Amino acid sequence: MNIGIVGNGVVGNTLADIFHKLGHPIEIGVRNLKEEFEKKSHIEYVQMEDITKDNEVIILAIPGDKLESVLLKIKNPEGKIFIDLTNPIGPDYMLLRGRYTSNGELAQEILKDSHIVKTLNTLGIEKIKHPSIREEKLTMLLAGNNKNANKKVEELLSEMGFDPMLVGDIHFSRYLEPLAMIWIEMVRKQGKSPENGLVWKR
Numbered sequence: 206m207n208i209g210i211v212g213n214g215v216v217g218n219t220l221a222d223i224f225h226k227l228g229h230p231i232e233i234g235v236r237n238l239k240e241e242f243e244k245k246s247h248i249e250y251v252q253m254e255d256i257t258k259d260n261e262v263i264i265l266a267i268p269g270d271k272l273e274s275v276l277l278k279i280k281n282p283e284g285k286i287f288i289d290l291t292n293p294i295g296p297d298y299m300l301l302r303g304r305y306t307s308n309g310e311l312a313q314e315i316l317k318d319s320h321i322v323k324t325l326n327t328l329g330i331e332k333i334k335h336p337s338i339r340e341e342k343l344t345m346l347l348a349g350n351n352k353n354a355n356k357k358v359e360e361l362l363s364e365m366g367f368d369p370m371l372v373g374d375i376h377f378s379r380y381l382e383p384l385a386m387i388w389i390e391m392v393r394k395q396g397k398s399p400e401n402g403l404v405w406k407r
């Protein structure tokens with residue numbers, strides 16, 4: 206499956222490597238293709254605005270507080286699947302949006318003819334790379350409106366080594382985004398080991 210990633214940062218690059226190893230062709234959309242930056246041979250680089258052209262699934266790996274401006278540039282493609290892993294975090298790891306809305310819902314509002322799936326936002330990149338603890342798969346929660354899109358994303362999560370668990374429609378993003386704050390508080394703020402994650406027994 207052709208996968209596009211918007212954002213050339215830590216998360217974007219790590220996911221590019223993971224999905225490349227799993228056999229998926231990868232494009233990264235950058236803000237300015239003409240600028241000098243380090244390029245990897247297994248990744249194609251395109252201008253961010255063009256990321257939806259050749260990719261079935263597009264991962265949004267940009268700062269959560271920049272989501273709206275980036276999506277307005279991408280415009281409103283039809284029938285694409287977007288994985289939104291952003292968290293609306295501002296200075297000092299404060300959550301900027303929540304309770305009555307979320308980045309996932311905002312993305313679905315802007316890209317109304319595509320399918321947003323919220324996932325991969327509740328765990329640090331260290332555990333996204335290695336999604337198990339003592340050989341037990343970590344659960345990755347997801348939420349989205351479209352059955353086929355959810356199924357495709359569940360398949361990708363399984364390929365990565367997660368145990369995916371669909372929670373409900375995209376409005377559940379407003380509960381998944383604050384959930385990220387637990388991992389962020391423990392690991393990024395308190396300095397505890399990144400070797401932790403949620404297993405939802407069922």
Ligand SMILES: NC(=O)c1ccc[n+]([C@@H]2O[C@H](COP(=O)([O-])OP(=O)(O)OC[C@H]3O[C@@H](n4cnc5c(N)ncnc54)[C@H](OP(=O)(O)O)[C@@H]3O)[C@@H](O)[C@H]2O)c1
Binds near residue numbers: 216265267271326331
């Ligand atoms: N870090 C984690 O462990 C983790 C885990 C789960 C989810 N997340 C979420 O993943 C997202 C990305 O995190 P990250 O750690 O990869 O951040 P990062 O290293 O700062 O990378 C973000 C990338 O977004 C692009 N970007 C920055 N400002 C932009 C703007 N105004 N317009 C368009 N693109 C812009 C930049 O790529 P270019 O300069 O190439 O355009 C940058 O490399 C965040 O929303 C975060 O909450 C992070």
